[in-house]
Amino acid sequence: MNSELFNLLGIGNLDPAYLFIAAFVLILILLVLLIVTRVKFRKLEKKYNKFMQGKEAQSLEDEIVGLFHDNRLIRSENEKNRKDIIDINKRMARTFQKIGLEKYDAFNQSGGKLSFALCLLDESDNGFLLNSVHGTDGINYSYSKEINAGMADVELSGEEKKALDLALGSTSR
Structure with missing residues (x-):
């Protein structure tokens, strides 16, 4: 087949079957692209419909x-x-977070460890120590000592030192 257009393009001696094959391959490629585009469009359309759910522009x-x-x-x-x-x-x-309690028998004769030293400290190790001594006459005597930065301003008894050490060793929860 001899065509002026083909001659002008420089493909005058080309067999037309090659052109049909090229056109067919191009059509197949376009068909695949059309299918892919349609699938993507349907996914987008589903998302859009779900987003809108019957809403108008003003309500959206x-x-x-x-x-x-x-x-x-x-x-x-x-x-x-x-x-x-x-x-x-x-x-x-500023709240009491550390507690130390030491129970003891003040006179080694009453039994039952009815006396105690209780130490309550805040985060900065400030607080007080309360000592309650159960006397032999059945009366409790209680007194307190101030604690600043983990130190007492007066001398502590052995039980009071244990209560203070317990409080200093405890951690806030």
Whole structure:
């Protein structure tokens, strides 16, 4: 087949069967691309329909504005919670967190270890030591000693030292 157009393009002696094969391959490639595009379009269409769920543009806009408003409220509440946690942590530092209790028999004759030394300390090892001595006459005598930075300002008995050491050795939970 001899064509002026083919001669002009420089393919005048080309067998037309090659052109048909090339056109057929091109059509197959385009068909595959069309199928792939259609599958992707269906997935996108499903996502779009799920997103819209029968909503009109105005109701969708209202929904988005509502979400932004909710987001602002959540951020505000989150900031308030963060400040509250900081405040709670500051307050916790001043609460008694370390405890030491030593029970003992004050006069080695009453039995039952009815006397005790109780030490309560905060995070900075400040607090007090309470000693309750059960007397032989059945009366309890209680007194306290101040503790600053883990040290007493007066001399401690052996039981009081044990209670203080127990409190200093305990950790906050």
